[in-house]
Amino acid sequence: MPFLGQLTDDCRDFYDDIQSNSVTPFTHYASFIGRQQISTKQLLNPFYIFLHLCSDIYVSSQRDIQTGAFIGRRISRTLKSIQTSSGESALREFLYLFCQDNLRLHDYLWINVRSHFSNVSDPEKLFFRIINKASIQYSRTNRKLETYIGDHLRQIEDSLHIHLFSKTQKPPSVTRPDEQLLISAMNYSVTAGGKRLRPLLMMMVCDLYHIDLKNVLPLACGIEYLHTSSLILDDLPAQDNSDLRRGRPTLHKTTINNDIPNTLCEGRAQLAAIDLIAVSMSLINHDLVKNGFTPERVNQVVSEISLSMHDLCIGQMMDLRAAHVSTEKENGQLDELDRVAWLKTGKAIEIALIPPAILAISPSTSSVDIQCIEIANIRELGRLMGILFQMRDDLLDVEGEDIGKPMALDIKNNTTTYVSVLGIEGTRQRLKELCRQTLKLVDECWSSSAGTIRDVVNYIVNRKN
Template sequence: MAKIQLTSEENENLWITPFVAQLTDDCRDFHEDFQSNSVTSFTHYASFIRRQQSSDKHLLNPFYAFLHLCSDIYLSSGRNIQTGAFIGRRILRTLKSIEISSGQSALREFLYLFCHNNLSLHDYFLTNLRNYFPKVSDPEKSFFRMINKVSIKYARTNRKLETYVGDHLQQIENALHIDSFNKNKKSLTIINRDEELLISAMNYSVTAGGKRLRPLLMMMISDLFNLELKSILPLACGLEYLHTSSLILDDLPAQDNSDLRRGRPTLHKTSINNDIPENLFEGRAQLTAVDLIAISMRLINHGLVQNGFSSQRVNQVVDEISLSMHDLCIGQMMDLRAAHMGIEKENELVDELDHIAWFKTGKALEIVLVTPAILAISSSTVNNQSIDLNKIRELGRLMGILFQMRDDLLDIEGENIGKPIAIDIKNNTVTYVSILGIEGTRQRLKEFRQKTLNLINECWPSNAGTIKDVVNYIVDRKH
């Protein structure tokens, strides 16, 4: 390797630069160092000045040394304009940082101590040069602000799942409670009574517990896109209402015919405070599911607009949700047909199940991943080029398949899962376990877990640890 030849001036600057850097730091930190009794060239000099011992001819003023070295660098550059501008900004930022960190009085005291024998220099810094403070920024402070911002985001998006749930679950639960829409309309007594029958049924279903996976996942995605969590809460709640409506319909006799959901009687199997006769249970469950859809769309539309999102983006979100709900219904129809009529092509059983899982389960997950991304597009919080909706949709598909495979295993192996076990066998439902067997399903679950984690890394490199925890939770959950 050839030797790098330096001129004498360049060689000298290599020695000068570290001294300038150290003097800059000591100058900026003078007040903090002085209060903590730290010994630096500045605090040492100031202690003599305050004791009026400045006549010591061996005492070097470090501020003058700093200015002299800055001047020397400028002169050795042949009075280069860019070098001069850089050095000038260095001096300005150094003095400005004293005022920012300790106040204007601290800057006055600093200049008094270190320019006490040069009144013209003191006045120049305090009056003339100080006027330029607003025109310069501190790149070091900006750098650390950036580091701080990145570290905060990393902490938000890489927390353990249980920590994230602990921080946000109660906020979601509080927001999910549904109140009467007609509570201020006293003349509508009959309407109020029947509305209350539906609202009590909605709250019975919505507040029945559950993992709240979807609203939590939406918050995690919103964190990645720097969206304010409070602003997307109407969307998170609205989608949870839609999910709950699909569960009510799924439990009905015409679908899964399930008596339990989340450890409690399903809506069509309970009266709720003995408010209606048994022959109305199923009808109310159907109406409750439809009403949840209506309330959801109203909440999403009005809530997002009120929280500052543009009508264009909100319309796009609503359109996305409508298509997702349509696909979910297709998936449920496919599931019904497969259960009662079988799958037409035996050699395509697994592919067909993947398609059913994608539409029946994955679409509901896809929508909580995609809608925050849509809201983030064209906002100042994120680089639009970093949003790949196709990859995010694929992530929803993979998570849906993972969820369904794990559900199929739990239907055979699960204990205390909050709903009847072996219901798939009872309903003659075609499942991953019925086709691949338990071990085959476990192996495929393992493979799809890795695919999903790899895709998350592609979407958000090193910045989505909490979402990875969600994937692992889906695969490893016991209920």
């Protein structure tokens, strides 16, 4: 209650505190809103905290009528005091500042609650439902990345292990040895650690669309299988020729448990990569329908993923030819690098961002409506995040430490990179500029409710490995 009392005072005295240059949670938050700084969306909205505390007290009282009346009067009187001391326009401005990402709440406060200023009555249950729902949603989608990882990573890790993939669903005891060799190879790469950024990102977007996360766990696993498949192929001698991935030998460089000769390692790695794609597609196509999503939406998700994987292969093909890109025209090189990063890396991020938006579309909506501005913006977001990821990778290749794979691999392979074109400092500057553009686009896609995704963008730009 003391904390609620202080928040009540800070809310009521908001305009007086601004005039006296006093720093309170409300004036501090408003100052960032006014300047539209990058860190704005990482701040907690003090007005939401105030309303959530009021709601929590009411709910904790088992929705006692007298407690509800007391809390309702506190909220009404707090807002009324702003109007009384600073005018009706000031109250309108206050509600706009602190409820701009929740128009339903804004309208309820401005129309319904304000109509009771002259005669405060018991709060309506709808009011508390709105507050409670808004505060829960805000906390789900504006957590710090570390907190989100702590809440969901174990769930993903526990689901990734591949046991058996067979139409006949034979028990492991009668599984053919060759199938077990492939399963062990897939699990070697899938369970090698990693950030699980893509499935986590997919879950974050699902939170924004109010999709139950347990229903999309097959999609999370499928996305990680596809990503792992691309890494296996990327490490092969014909591609990046890397001996190390995530701090241990790459799949084509290990016999795992000495279960095959060294001469078969590369071939098994190729087959395991292909098999991971098969496992992923089967899991997504079958289990999403089983979990309640319509076949039409699931088919659209599979189509989206398939096209993105096709584009990813084009990007990988372009990357193979990167060493032969002309060094005479820097602008042309930069455009080419951006396109490679978009196709090779950005498309893998699109796979995480777009399917939740498709699954959230009402079953009554036609497939034509999917090609809307929202999907287009999300697709552009994936492109920018892919470029950011690749630029940071190029910097880490020359100046990183303990990155889990061989350093200076691009120099060794004579690959054209952002660093080779722009230099280290030029790459850093462009990284900062594109980061600002990307954060702005996140807000355009999901307003101020995507604080955790903003944190992902900042992580991509500042990561150490």
